[in-house]
Amino acid sequence: MRTLVLCLMMMLVSAGSRGTVRIVTTLEDLGDFARKIGGDRVTVDYIVRGDQNPHFIEIKPSYMMKLRSADIFLMIGMELELWAPQIIDGSRNPKLDVVDLSKNIVKLDVPASIDASQGDVHRFGNPHYWLDPRNVSVMVEEIVVSLAKASPADEEYFRSNALAFVHELEKKIAEWEALMKPFAGRRIITFHRSWTYFTSWLGIEVAGYVEPKPGIQPTPGHTAALIDLAKKGGIKAIVVEPFYDGTAAERIAESTGARVVRLASSVGGNSQATDYISMMDYDIATLSEALR
Amino acid sequence: MNQTRYRQLLLPVSLLVFLVPFHIMNGQTTLNPDISILPRFLAQTNDAEPGNDGSQKFSQVDFSFDELEIVAGSYLNPYARADVVVAISGPDLENPELSLEEAYATIMRGLPLDLNIKFGKYRIEFGKLNTVHPHAWSFVTQPLSQQRFLGEEGLNDLAVSLSVLLPTGDIYSRLNVDILRGSSFGGTIGIEDTTDANPAYGASSRLMGFFTTGDNSDLEVGISGLTGIHDPYNSRRFWYLNGDLKFKYRPSTYTSLLLQGEFLYNMRNASQDQDFNQFGVVKSVNSYGFFVFLDYQFLKSYSIGMRYDMSGTPYSSTDRLHAGSVYLGFYPVEETLAFRLQYQHTRSPEPGESQGVNFFGLQAMFSLGPHKAHPF
Numbered sequence: 001m002r003t004l005v006l007c008l009m010m011m012l013v014s015a016g017s018r019g020t021v022r023i024v025t026t027l028e029d030l031g032d033f034a035r036k037i038g039g040d041r042v043t044v045d046y047i048v049r050g051d052q053n054p055h056f057i058e059i060k061p062s063y064m065m066k067l068r069s070a071d072i073f074l075m076i077g078m079e080l081e082l083w084a085p086q087i088i089d090g091s092r093n094p095k096l097d098v099v100d101l102s103k104n105i106v107k108l109d110v111p112a113s114i115d116a117s118q119g120d121v122h123r124f125g126n127p128h129y130w131l132d133p134r135n136v137s138v139m140v141e142e143i144v145v146s147l148a149k150a151s152p153a154d155e156e157y158f159r160s161n162a163l164a165f166v167h168e169l170e171k172k173i174a175e176w177e178a179l180m181k182p183f184a185g186r187r188i189i190t191f192h193r194s195w196t197y198f199t200s201w202l203g204i205e206v207a208g209y210v211e212p213k214p215g216i217q218p219t220p221g222h223t224a225a226l227i228d229l230a231k232k233g234g235i236k237a238i239v240v241e242p243f244y245d246g247t248a249a250e251r252i253a254e255s256t257g258a259r260v261v262r263l264a265s266s267v268g269g270n271s272q273a274t275d276y277i278s279m280m281d282y283d284i285a286t287l288s289e290a291l292r
Numbered sequence: 293m294n295q296t297r298y299r300q301l302l303l304p305v306s307l308l309v310f311l312v313p314f315h316i317m318n319g320q321t322t323l324n325p326d327i328s329i330l331p332r333f334l335a336q337t338n339d340a341e342p343g344n345d346g347s348q349k350f351s352q353v354d355f356s357f358d359e360l361e362i363v364a365g366s367y368l369n370p371y372a373r374a375d376v377v378v379a380i381s382g383p384d385l386e387n388p389e390l391s392l393e394e395a396y397a398t399i400m401r402g403l404p405l406d407l408n409i410k411f412g413k414y415r416i417e418f419g420k421l422n423t424v425h426p427h428a429w430s431f432v433t434q435p436l437s438q439q440r441f442l443g444e445e446g447l448n449d450l451a452v453s454l455s456v457l458l459p460t461g462d463i464y465s466r467l468n469v470d471i472l473r474g475s476s477f478g479g480t481i482g483i484e485d486t487t488d489a490n491p492a493y494g495a496s497s498r499l500m501g502f503f504t505t506g507d508n509s510d511l512e513v514g515i516s517g518l519t520g521i522h523d524p525y526n527s528r529r530f531w532y533l534n535g536d537l538k539f540k541y542r543p544s545t546y547t548s549l550l551l552q553g554e555f556l557y558n559m560r561n562a563s564q565d566q567d568f569n570q571f572g573v574v575k576s577v578n579s580y581g582f583f584v585f586l587d588y589q590f591l592k593s594y595s596i597g598m599r600y601d602m603s604g605t606p607y608s609s610t611d612r613l614h615a616g617s618v619y620l621g622f623y624p625v626e627e628t629l630a631f632r633l634q635y636q637h638t639r640s641p642e643p644g645e646s647q648g649v650n651f652f653g654l655q656a657m658f659s660l661g662p663h664k665a666h667p668f
Contacts, residue, residue: 053545059667060510061464061502068457083665089373092406092457116628215626217592243545245592 021150024066025074026081027054028267029130030101030139032275034074036165037143041154045070047087050268050279053243055120055215057083059090067091071150074143077102078127099146101139105129108196119213131265132197133173133280137166172277176284177202183291187233189226189258191240191249194265198283207233210240210248218248230256237290241265259290325366325374328661330427332358336653350650357382358655361393361427371401375414377425393448410453415446417453417468417498418516419554420536422446428666430550430587430595431619432634432653436603437556437581440613441532443480447496447518449473464502471495474520481606482522482530492527494520500536502668509541510668522560522606530560530606540668546592553584562607579604585617595621614639630657 021042025031031046038044047063048054054076057063067073068091075081077100088098107125114121129135144162148155184203191210199206208229212222229235235258238249242262249260263283264273273279335355343349359382365375377394396412403409415423421435422442438446450473458465472494478484485492500514518532534556542548557580564573581603589595601615619634636651 056545057665058542059665060504061466061512061668062504062510065462065464086665086667089400092400092408094401094406120626217625245546 019151021072021147022070023072023074024070026076026084029276030074032267033136033140033143037140037158037162038147039157039161041151041157050264050266050273051242054080059083059086061090063087064090067096068093070096072146073098075100076127076130078124079122080127097146097150099142101142102127102129103142104138105135108200109193120215126193126196128194129197131195132201133169134201135197136169140166172280176280179284179288183288186291187235189230189235189238189252191244194241195239207235210238223248223251226252227255230258237261237287239263242269261286261290263287325364326662328363328659329360330363330657330659331360332427332655332657334358334653334655336651338649338651340649357385361425368397372397372399405456408455413450415448416451416470416472416496418447418496418518419534420514420538421554427657430597430621431585431599431617432632432655433617433636435583435599436601436613436615437583440480440603440605441556441558441581443476447476449476465500467499469497472520477520477522483524485524489524492521492524494518508543512538512668523562528561530558533557548589550587553582555582556580558606560606577607577609579606579609593623612641627663628659631655
């Protein structure tokens with residue numbers, strides 16, 4: 001009997017000292033960062049798969065369950081995840097630390113004023129900032145701070161992992177920039193304004209968008225205008241996210257000789273994009289091939 | 293329009309005049325509530341009324357104002373939020389009816405056991421569809437069982453609700469218990485209370501579970517109960533039992549398949565005179581109704597669906613209506629505009645004969661203001 005009690009006590013002590021921080025993220029990309037930083041001292045889950053449109057997520061009770069037992073909820077912010085407040089409220093988790101990673105990001109496309117005639121414009125600016133890898137170190141710092149708050153004893157461990165990840169990323173950034181340098185100044189068409197940070201980083205110009213306005217479906221007239229633009233501007237690539245309908249982009253490509261390039265806008269967006277670095281490897285290789 | 297109507301319209305108009313421009317000018321929502329305005333219009337025709345020669349002919353298409361909802365909601369403080377829905381109902385544009393559809397506060401944080409408490413006037417969580425406003429339905433007409441057993445406005449009452457998440461591991465399950473003032477039991481559900489007696493409170497409850505059945509599919513099932521006094525003169529009680537099911541398969545951003553339905557069972561004792569003018573004789577009524585619909589979104593802007601309804605009434609198990617519907621939804625620019633076309637055939641099997649009524653309805657609506665994400 002005494003042995004049994006001792007065993008139970010040991011199990012309870014070991015369970016208590018494991019100190020795993022439970023993290024849930026909106027995007028898979030953020031889950032990848034959290035895993036790299038938290039290592040074996042965190043568990044990570046996410047809401048939006050890479051092949052789903054992060055703007056439109058149905059409020060499911062299963063998402064609330066994910067947050068119910070979480071310590072930290074990492075978000076892109078800037079109203080990309082307009083659905084998040086309902087999931088947070090539904091989780092009924094008063095201890096949840098909600099972390100908006102956009103706090104210290106230099107924001108692009110911040111509108112002076114907005115109304116619905118401009119389409120689905122985000123009032124705090126374009127929220128697709130994670131697609132500029134130089135912003136990742138800013139996000140990583142925010143994640144380290146939140147993890148250290150949740151588990152102060154592990155702060156050094158988290159910082160060391162974060163530093164290693166940022167170093168690895170910096171090497172890759174130099175590699176990606178070298179690969180794309182010959183294409184600086186080239187013009188492309190993108191479906192949505194997801195690639196503003198990405199193209200701005202690489203010095204590529206976005207000549208037009210398949211959507212007439214953000215979030216608004218392509219119209220025949222707008223598609224015809226883009227065909228004209230692509231012919232005159234020597235456009236070689238039309239970038240489309242995995243979850244958008246490619247019909248209008250294909251029509252432009254057929255009429256102009258440009259290529260429709262399906263890039264992963266998030267980790268999990270295709271089978272090659274298994275983490276952030278492999279996603280960027282894929283996107284850079286695919287785009288450079290199309291622009292060649 | 294008479295003076296009373298002007299006074300009735302003062303509240304929503306004031307809301308629009310003050311809150312909407314201020315809201316837009318400031319471009320922020322920290323202090324001002326999110327406000328949406330959703331008007332619905334309906335063009336309809338049916339062949340319910342026989343023509344002069346006795347044959348069934350379609351009526352002239354009637355294009356009318358159906359309803360306008362003004363929805364405002366926001367956090368009150370770190371612990372609670374509040375939501376208000378004011379409805380202006382047609383079809384009479386000269387004398388529209390103004391009603392407070394919902395006004396409630398929900399305390400979401402700071403309570404023991406992570407309880408949520410809601411109080412005010414609201415659509416009671418009895419079944420799944422009752423909490424959904426008509427503008428968010430896939431179809432134009434209200435399912436017959438909801439109309440006959442809950443009323444045209446659904447089960448909507450002054451109430452207090454207690455909601456708790458149950459400790460069922462990774463499965464989301466929730467229990468709601470509502471105490472209702474019983475004001476909504478008059479009319480369709482029961483007899484209008486013209487006595488000066490104290491209100492006869494009712495109670496409702498729903499237990500639901502949510503199951504992830506695959507990478508792209510989910511299932512919600514629920515069971516609800518409702519009881520209250522339907523006959524205030526004889527203190528007679530009624531009992532409703534309701535089962536609901538919703539299954540959704542969404543293989544891609546633009547396609548989804550939804551199967552949803554509810555079954556309601558009614559038990560009550562009622563005076564015979566309500567049906568047969570036999571005052572004093574009490575009969576036991578056990579009746580039921582159900583609806584089931586299948587909705588298929590095949591493109592970003594289009595969906596088609598079909599629905600089957602069958603319903604008795606709260607006071608009769610033999611007065612049954614059957615209806616079959618097909619409908620098409622068109623949502624051209626996100627959800628700011630919506631058009632729904634529905635054909636419904638309703639049959640009323642009278643003893644010895646069977647009468648059918650055909651209905652065509654085209655609903656047009658627009659939505660002004662922010663759009664909240666859709667709950668499952």
